[in-house]
Amino acid sequence: MGLNSSIEWCDHTINTIWGCVKVNEGCDFCYAETFSKRFDGGKSLWGNDAYRKEIKSSFSDLDKIQRNALKNNEKQRVFIGSMMDIFEKPMPVINSKGEVQDYNTDKIRQKLFDNISNNMYPNLIFLFLTKRPSNINKYIPKSWKENPPKNIMFGLSVVNQETADNLIPKFLEVKGIKFISLEPQLGEVDLLKRPLGKDTNSAFKKEFYRYLDCISLVIQGGESGHNKRPFNLDWAYSMKKQCEIARVPYFFKQIDKVQPIPEDLQVREFPNFK
Numbered sequence: 001m002g003l004n005s006s007i008e009w010c011d012h013t014i015n016t017i018w019g020c021v022k023v024n025e026g027c028d029f030c031y032a033e034t035f036s037k038r039f040d041g042g043k044s045l046w047g048n049d050a051y052r053k054e055i056k057s058s059f060s061d062l063d064k065i066q067r068n069a070l071k072n073n074e075k076q077r078v079f080i081g082s083m084m085d086i087f088e089k090p091m092p093v094i095n096s097k098g099e100v101q102d103y104n105t106d107k108i109r110q111k112l113f114d115n116i117s118n119n120m121y122p123n124l125i126f127l128f129l130t131k132r133p134s135n136i137n138k139y140i141p142k143s144w145k146e147n148p149p150k151n152i153m154f155g156l157s158v159v160n161q162e163t164a165d166n167l168i169p170k171f172l173e174v175k176g177i178k179f180i181s182l183e184p185q186l187g188e189v190d191l192l193k194r195p196l197g198k199d200t201n202s203a204f205k206k207e208f209y210r211y212l213d214c215i216s217l218v219i220q221g222g223e224s225g226h227n228k229r230p231f232n233l234d235w236a237y238s239m240k241k242q243c244e245i246a247r248v249p250y251f252f253k254q255i256d257k258v259q260p261i262p263e264d265l266q267v268r269e270f271p272n273f274k
Contacts, residue, residue, distance in 0.1 A: 005079060005082075007079060007082065008251075008253050008254075008268065009077070009079075009127075009219050009251050009253060009268075009270070010077040010078060010079035010127060011065075011076040011077045011078065012061075012065050012076060012077070012078045012079070013078075013079045013081060013082045014058050014061060014062060014065075014078055014079070014080055014081055015055050015058060015080070015081035015082060015083040015084050016054070016055055016058045016059075016080070016081065016084070016086075016108050016109070016112055017052040017053060017054055017055060017081075017083075017084050017093065017105055017108060018032075018036050018045050018052065018053040018055060018083045018084060019036070019045030019046060019050060019051065019052035019053060019083070019084060019091070020032065020033075020045075020046055020083075020084055020085050020088060021046065021047055021048055021088065022046065023131050023132070024131065024159065024163055025159060025160075025186060026131075026157065026158075026159035026163070026184055026186065027131075028227075029223070029225060029227040029228075030046070031224075031225060032082060032083045032084075033045075033046045035083065036053075036083060050091075051091070051092050051093060051094040051100070052084070052091045052092070052093050052094070052105050053093070053094055053095075053096070054093050054094070054095055054096075054101065054108060056095070056096065059111070059112075059115070062078070062115075062120075062121060062124070063120075065078065065121075065124060066120070066121045066122075066123055066124055069123035069124060070122075070123050074123060075123055075124075075125055075151075075273050076123060076124055076125070077124075077125045077127060077270075078121075078124050078125065078126050078127065079127045079129065080112070080126055080127065080128050080129070085129075085130050085131060085132060086109060086128045086129075086130060087128070087130040087132045087133075087135040087136055087138075087139055088105065088132060088135070089135065090104040090105050090106035091104055091105045092104055092105075093105055093108070106139065109139060110141075113140065113141050113144070114141075116149055116151070116152065117141060117143070117144075117149065121151070122151070124151060125151050125152070125153065125273055126151060126152045126153065127152075127153045127155055127179070128152060128153070128154055128155060129155035129156075129157055129181055130154075130155065130156065130157065131156075131157045131167070133156050133167050133168075133170045133171035133173075133174065134170045136154060136171075136174045137173065137174060144175075144176070145175065146175060147175075148175060148176035148177075150177075150273075151273070152176065152177070153176075153177045153178065153179050153216070153217070153271075154171075154174050154176055154177070154178050154179075155178070155179045155180070155181055155219075156168065156171045156178070156179075156180050156181065157181045157183070158180060158181070158182060158189065159182070159183075159184060159185060159186045159187070160185070160186050160187035160188075160189060161187060161188065161189050161190065162187075164180075164189050164191065164211070168180075168191075168211050172211070172214050177216050177271070178214060178215055178216060179215060179216055179217035179218065179219065180211075180215055180217070180218050180219070181219045182218065182219065182220040182221070182239065183219060183220065183221040183222075183223075183253060184221065184222055184223030184224075184228075184229065184231075185220060185221065185222060185231060185235055186223075186229055187235075188232070188234070188235050188238065189235065189239065190238075190242070191210070191211040191212045191215070191218070191239070191242055191246075192210050192211070192212055192242040192245060192246060210246065212242060212243065212246035212248050213246065215246075215248055216248065216249065216271050217248065217249045217250075217251065217269075217270065217271055218239060218242075218243050218248055218249070218250050218251065219251045219253060220235075220236060220239050220250070220251070220252050220253065221252065221253030221254045221255075222254060222255045222256045223256060224254065224256050224257040224258070228256050231255050231256060233255070233262070233265075236252055236255075236265050237265070240252070240265065240267060249269035249270055249271055250267050250269055251267070251268050251269055251270065252265045252266070252267050252268065
């Protein structure tokens, strides 16, 4: 795991650890939990009482990706991570042999952040996706709170209007380039007409703005797998239109990995980092 990725909106997937805690209905049929049990001797790395497993190869993989990107004069997108949430609270760690370590996941997280701050990966664009936006400013380096590196994108995962309304206001307190991942989308979501502030009748005042006014990318997709919940194509056409109105890049990933994507939804835009 680590180098090339099957996830359509990135070039590589890196996990510095494995494990997480489910936080909302989007996590109900978590593929990462199933995957970890299958390949880790049936042990679960999920839950508040479980250890997180350190992936030692993650940093050497990042070094290799950087070398290749530099050699080819490319910018390559790295998703952190498919088997973890980079902004989960600090958790105890085991190594590949199951031995408990004398440090927690925050030490691993800070090593990655330090490497990025020290410009070790100038050809890589990091996509940090989380369901815990209130933890971002809590765990990033102090300097990032006002001036985050230009090669990182903070991402928020939402699944319906309730999670959007609960999580996006806190997410918008974070400075830097931000994206929203609507995957798996479980209900209709409006990111265009949601004014923030006390007086919701005054959406045109300066203190009010739409969610999409502060977002640089929207990724959208339905659920896959045996337990997949239905995805309504009307949600896709609505979100595509919202992004067009707000002039935000739009990336449609999948319906369910089985149904073909209609031609007019085969849109895979991304911000330009050149």
